[in-house]
Amino acid sequence: MRWIWIDRFVEFSPGERAVAIKNVSLAEEHVHDHWPAFPVHPATLMIEGMAQTAGILVGQARNFEEKVILAKIKNARFDDLVTPGDQVTFQAEIETITPEFASTKGTVLRNGEPLGQVDLMFSHIDQNLSGVEFPKENFVFTGQFMRLIAPFVETSDD
Amino acid sequence: MPMTEEEVFEKVKDTLIEALGVDDDEVTPEAKISADLGAESIDYLDITFRLEKAFDIKIPRGELMPDNLLNNPEYVQDGKLTGPGLEQFKQQMPHADLTEFEQDPSVDKIMDLFKVQTIVNYVMSKVN
Numbered sequence: 001m002r003w004i005w006i007d008r009f010v011e012f013s014p015g016e017r018a019v020a021i022k023n024v025s026l027a028e029e030h031v032h033d034h035w036p037a038f039p040v041h042p043a044t045l046m047i048e049g050m051a052q053t054a055g056i057l058v059g060q061a062r063n064f065e066e067k068v069i070l071a072k073i074k075n076a077r078f079d080d081l082v083t084p085g086d087q088v089t090f091q092a093e094i095e096t097i098t099p100e101f102a103s104t105k106g107t108v109l110r111n112g113e114p115l116g117q118v119d120l121m122f123s124h125i126d127q128n129l130s131g132v133e134f135p136k137e138n139f140v141f142t143g144q145f146m147r148l149i150a151p152f153v154e155t156s157d158d
Numbered sequence: 159m160p161m162t163e164e165e166v167f168e169k170v171k172d173t174l175i176e177a178l179g180v181d182d183d184e185v186t187p188e189a190k191i192s193a194d195l196g197a198e199s200i201d202y203l204d205i206t207f208r209l210e211k212a213f214d215i216k217i218p219r220g221e222l223m224p225d226n227l228l229n230n231p232e233y234v235q236d237g238k239l240t241g242p243g244l245e246q247f248k249q250q251m252p253h254a255d256l257t258e259f260e261q262d263p264s265v266d267k268i269m270d271l272f273k274v275q276t277i278v279n280y281v282m283s284k285v286n
Contacts, residue, residue, distance in 0.1 A: 071200045074177075096207050103207055121204055 004144050005049040006090060009056075012152035017093045018057040020148075022049050026084035041082040046090075046108060047073060050118040052145070054092035054104040058122050059141050060153055061097055066124035067140045068102070078108065078116035086110050095119075100127040166213075166281050170274065173208045177201055187275040195274075209277070215284045222280055223272065224250040228265060239263040253279035 011019035024031070024041040031039035051070045059068045082088055089109035096103040101123055108116040126134060171185045178195050191197045197205070206217050220226060224247065227233045233243030244263050248256055254271045 072204060074204060101203055103204070121200060123200065 002144065003048075004052070005045050006052050006148070009053075009148055009152060010089075012057070012060075012149055014153060015061040015094065015097075017091070018053055019089060019091045020049070020053040022088045022090070024082055024084050024086045024088065028084075031084055039084050041084070041086070041088070043076070043078050046078065046082065046088060046116075047076050047118055049088065050090045050092060050106045050108065051120060053090040054094075054106055054120055055122060056141070056145055056149060057092050057094060058097060058102040058104065060149060061094065061102075062099075062124075064138055064141045064146075066099075067126055067134060067138055068122045069125055069140065070120060071101070071123035072121040074103075074119040074121060076116070076118045080110065080115060082110055082115070087112075088115070090118075100124050161282075161285050163278065163282060166285065167274075167278050169212050170209070170277050170281060173205060173212055174274065174277075177204045177208055185274055187273065187278065189274050190270050191272040191274070191277070192269045205277075209281065213281055213285055215281070217284075220250075222253075222277070228268075234265060237265050239265070253277075253283060 006020040006022050009018060009020045011017065026039065028041075030045070031041060034040060034042055055068050055070065059066065087110070089112070090106060091109070092104050092106040094102060095105050101121060104120050104122070106118045106120070107114065108118060125132075167187070171182070174180065174185050174191075174195060175182060178197055178201060180195050184195060189195055191202075191205075202223065206222060209215070210217055227239075227243060227247060227250075230243070233240055233246055239247060244256075244260065247263075251271070254276045255273075256271070259267060259271055
């Protein structure tokens with residue numbers, strides 16, 4: 001299993017807004033444990049899907065120079081369940097962005113209908129956590145994440 | 159836009175309830191943001207952003223909570239603020255009540271200075 005909880009970006013406005021979709025499939029391992037008789041795509045993985053959508057939006061806004069990591073879930077709310085066959089849409093918008101942090105607001109849709117809200121805060125760890133040294137290369141934005149937005153923005157060849 | 163202290167307190171209280179997920183009755187003027195309300199470092203940032211929005215003010219980095227003192231050896235020695243350190247701290251934090259802190263200015267007590275009233279005082283100085 002790869003830790004990628006969005007399938008495709010359908011909209012990408014640098015520095016402002018990004019929209020990504022995720023198709024939930026009965027072929028995914030995790031729904032057979034959650035739960036055996038009643039497969040449901042977990043809310044935690046939808047929060048992660050939003051974090052990936054918004055995190056890539058925030059990272060690209062500063063040219064992937066920062067190591068952007070999820071620091072706080074300000075608000076997460078889902079009004080219904082998501083099951084195999086559903087398509088989840090993550091609409092993320094940057095609310096605030098500084099060299100050290102970013103704050104995003106997000107709406108989640110299920111098959112095009114409103115499902116919930118996920119608002120997040122990200123930390124740019126090189127600018128914070130003084131004294132802790134991180135590897136020079138950006139280990140946050142690698143491979144698959146970069147390929148997802150290749151259709152929308154210029155990225156350097158891996 | 160001038161506001162009364164009561165109005166500011168109510169809005170600060172709402173901000174803290176949203177940012178920290180605490181109950182209405184936990185947010186008293188003397189409540190310490192970290193020790194009593196459970197705020198961690200990322201929460202301070204969330205609170206700052208929310209206060210900026212709620213009161214339509216700008217909170218420059220280091221103004222609500224000085225961030226340049228603790229790394230300076232002139233201001234901090236053996237885990238306590240030195241004379242010059244305390245002076246500098248007083249200057250940068252007119253919104254905090256330092257009377258108790260002055261008796262024993264140890265660095266680990268700094269976070270206790272941030273009470274709800276401290277934030278109310280700071281916001282009052284920005285909106286009035």
